[in-house]
Amino acid sequence: MSSAGTKLGKQDAGAPQAKLRALLVEDNALDATLVVRALNRDGFDVAVDVVQDEAAFTRMLRANPPEIVLADYNLPTWKGMEALKVLRAEKLDIPMILVSGALGDVTAVECIRQGVTDYVLKDGLARLPEVVRRALREKQERSLRHQIEEDLARKVDELARSNADLEQFAYVASHDLQEPLRMVTAYTQLLGERYKGKLDESADKFIGYASEGAQRMQVLIQDLLAFSRVGRQEAASASVDCNSVMKDVLQTLATAIQESGAVVTCGDLPAVWADRTQVAQIFQNLIGNAIKFRGEQPPAISVKAEKADDRWQLSVSDNGIGIAPEYAENIFVVFQRLHARTEYPGNGIGLAICKKIVERNGGRIAVESHPGKGSTFKFTLPSHGPEGVAAQ
Amino acid sequence: MNVTEVDILLVDDSPEDVELTLHALRSENLANLVFVARDGEEALDFLFCTGPHADRSFQHPPKLVLLDLKLPKIDGLQVLKRLKTDERTRTIPVVLLTSSKEERDRIVGYELGTNSYLQKPVEFDDFRKLVKLLGMYWLVTNQPPVSKGKSVSAGQLK
Amino acid sequence: MMQPLLELLVVDDNPADVSLVCEALVGSKTRSKITSVGDGVEALAFLYRREKFANAIRPDLVLLDLNLPKRDGLAVLAAMKAGPNLRRIPVVIFSTSQLRKDIVRSYEMGANCYVSKPGNLNDFFTAVQSIEEFWFGHVTLSREENNG
Numbered sequence A: 001m002s003s004a005g006t007k008l009g010k011q012d013a014g015a016p017q018a019k020l021r022a023l024l025v026e027d028n029a030l031d032a033t034l035v036v037r038a039l040n041r042d043g044f045d046v047a048v049d050v051v052q053d054e055a056a057f058t059r060m061l062r063a064n065p066p067e068i069v070l071a072d073y074n075l076p077t078w079k080g081m082e083a084l085k086v087l088r089a090e091k092l093d094i095p096m097i098l099v100s101g102a103l104g105d106v107t108a109v110e111c112i113r114q115g116v117t118d119y120v121l122k123d124g125l126a127r128l129p130e131v132v133r134r135a136l137r138e139k140q141e142r143s144l145r146h147q148i149e150e151d152l153a154r155k156v157d158e159l160a161r162s163n164a165d166l167e168q169f170a171y172v173a174s175h176d177l178q179e180p181l182r183m184v185t186a187y188t189q190l191l192g193e194r195y196k197g198k199l200d201e202s203a204d205k206f207i208g209y210a211s212e213g214a215q216r217m218q219v220l221i222q223d224l225l226a227f228s229r230v231g232r233q234e235a236a237s238a239s240v241d242c243n244s245v246m247k248d249v250l251q252t253l254a255t256a257i258q259e260s261g262a263v264v265t266c267g268d269l270p271a272v273w274a275d276r277t278q279v280a281q282i283f284q285n286l287i288g289n290a291i292k293f294r295g296e297q298p299p300a301i302s303v304k305a306e307k308a309d310d311r312w313q314l315s316v317s318d319n320g321i322g323i324a325p326e327y328a329e330n331i332f333v334v335f336q337r338l339h340a341r342t343e344y345p346g347n348g349i350g351l352a353i354c355k356k357i358v359e360r361n362g363g364r365i366a367v368e369s370h371p372g373k374g375s376t377f378k379f380t381l382p383s384h385g386p387e388g389v390a391a392q
Numbered sequence B: 001m002n003v004t005e006v007d008i009l010l011v012d013d014s015p016e017d018v019e020l021t022l023h024a025l026r027s028e029n030l031a032n033l034v035f036v037a038r039d040g041e042e043a044l045d046f047l048f049c050t051g052p053h054a055d056r057s058f059q060h061p062p063k064l065v066l067l068d069l070k071l072p073k074i075d076g077l078q079v080l081k082r083l084k085t086d087e088r089t090r091t092i093p094v095v096l097l098t099s100s101k102e103e104r105d106r107i108v109g110y111e112l113g114t115n116s117y118l119q120k121p122v123e124f125d126d127f128r129k130l131v132k133l134l135g136m137y138w139l140v141t142n143q144p145p146v147s148k149g150k151s152v153s154a155g156q157l158k
Numbered sequence C: 001m002m003q004p005l006l007e008l009l010v011v012d013d014n015p016a017d018v019s020l021v022c023e024a025l026v027g028s029k030t031r032s033k034i035t036s037v038g039d040g041v042e043a044l045a046f047l048y049r050r051e052k053f054a055n056a057i058r059p060d061l062v063l064l065d066l067n068l069p070k071r072d073g074l075a076v077l078a079a080m081k082a083g084p085n086l087r088r089i090p091v092v093i094f095s096t097s098q099l100r101k102d103i104v105r106s107y108e109m110g111a112n113c114y115v116s117k118p119g120n121l122n123d124f125f126t127a128v129q130s131i132e133e134f135w136f137g138h139v140t141l142s143r144e145e146n147n148g
Helices: A031-043 A052-065 A078-090 A105-114 A122-194 A200-233 A242-252 A254-262 A276-292 A352-361 B013-029 B038-047 B076-087 B103-112 B124-141 C015-025 C040-047 C073-082 C100-108 C121-137
Strands: A020-026 A046-051 A068-072 A096-100 A116-120 A238-243 A263-266 A271-274 A301-309 A311-317 A365-369 A375-382 B006-009 B034-037 B064-067 B094-098 B116-119 C008-011 C032-037 C061-064 C091-097 C113-115
Touching: A020 A031, A020 B038, A031 A046, A031 A052, A031 A122, A046 A052, A046 A238, A046 C073, A052 A242, A068 A078, A068 A122, A078 A311, A096 A122, A096 A254, A105 A276, A116 A122, A122 C015, A122 C121, A238 A242, A238 C061, A242 A254, A242 A263, A242 A276, A254 A276, A254 A311, A263 A365, A271 A276, A271 A375, A276 A301, A276 A311, A276 A352, A276 A375, A276 B038, A352 A365, A352 A375, A375 B034, B006 B038, B013 B124, B034 B038, B038 B064, B038 B076, B038 C061, B064 B076, B076 B094, B094 B124, B103 B116, B124 C113, B124 C121, C008 C040, C008 C121, C015 C032, C015 C121, C032 C061, C040 C073, C061 C073, C061 C121, C073 C091, C091 C121
Parallel strands: A020 A046, A020 A068, A068 A096, A096 A116, A263 A301, B006 B034, B006 B064, B064 B094, B094 B116, C008 C032, C008 C061, C061 C091, C091 C113
Antiparallel strands: A238 A271, A301 A311, A311 A375, A365 A375
């Protein structure tokens, strides 16, 4: 329960305020009156309750929580500092000002150390209003800050949950869509094969379009599934030897490499800390693209690594058709394609997957390229695991 | 020879049949690594990671065992029984490939849980064709239970 | 080694997939007869020749999907491998699932082999034809006297 003095929003010190609810721990009636008068004199309109013992104090706190507590240090039956403990026990963030007769510096400092907001001597009550004002202001700022932090935490939470929902949805949707899609693809294709030329010309055409559409959908869904899998599966990060990964990737792309006459040169590649399958995916996509988007000459692809602070920067360069600089960021967006489907196949998901993987590992990916001048894709991956375990 | 990622364990004591089998598998590029055991004891050592094969691990079983029945030291059915009754090895696909025409062998083979039972053709050419078919079926069409390694789906070699 | 009419039992709850299997085998060199059932309970009734399946033939090969209503594929597999009469019938798991756990579990429960249903029509046909060619064209099956 907050007793934020929201009524004290006004900046000018002398202006009349709304009623300040104060709880006084004081056994001397005269002293109590003096305190109230000191506050009144400086423009505070105070609604005061006075208590002398712990029981009454606790009761008042619960019944009518004050905005500020003013406590005498030395009472016959109770110590003012005890009030602090009660406040803590009740989990109330109410500023407490110690009002006291002579209080040695050491004691004063000790009290503040223990959590008293400030102290005022009984023969220096003129200071009291300013002290109260400052205490209330600090309390307000504190409350505001808490509020902001809570809001932020809640928004982050909502966002995380929303993200997780979306990823889950993308995964489930693409996964569940595969089955009915498989039926449509299979049977439109069967129809096309079995009834070619047996129905009329339009029928052949219609079936052809349906079949093509279905097959494209199938690939799209598979790509979407691949993309949403990146976030889903617990990536098993470990030390991954990029040279070994490259060997596997080149094997997988063997046919494409052979058919295109591509030459892939690798520098000495390091070990990185990531999930091996995902690292392979990155290389496979980048090198596959380099082969696909080739120019007139056979693809010449070069894979290198260099250290960048505590990460490794890997690069895949090619002599292909290149990318206009204005599209350099666009190409990493899911399903973004720069070319007509008839020119180059593919759905535009490969680079989106690369980006997702790289960023999940805390890295960055970017391309340097110009049309007709080839492209260099650079990305960074960690060289260390948690607790500084080096990848080797 | 690194025997960890063996694709096929071929258990046969006939040198001609072994050579024919290896040749057929190689010509189709079906198996990267074929290990040949010439008797039942060596086959068991290999599969159970004992004796001269103590450095092998149960985590890397062969994708397929081609097992003849008539073997020296320990015969094929005994090997099969050991394989299929041990939890660590019972999921390894076993194909009995034998010249035996005994009905009893076939019945016991299936009883003991062989994945399939084939008779070795007499003609060289038929034998070679059969081995190719076996390789294609068990290594490409079929999904073996092993966890590591690249799996290729039927007809689709990317 | 060619056998006379061979009996293939397809256990799959998707009639479209059953139909694809039949299409794939049209014109195959082996003479095979295809019967299909749509769920695990029917599969077991067929195999045990219960009630309406009292005159059912004993299949020479079972093509078994995993995701079936009522009783799933693994339950059918377990029942088959538990009984002395049925356990010699080869079972090919034919499922869209490529999950490692489904594959391993199937082998553990005695499946003879595991083939993933390909998403592409031609690959699907190739897979079915390979299965039929291997099991009916080359394997020496463990056959019993059939009723009909």
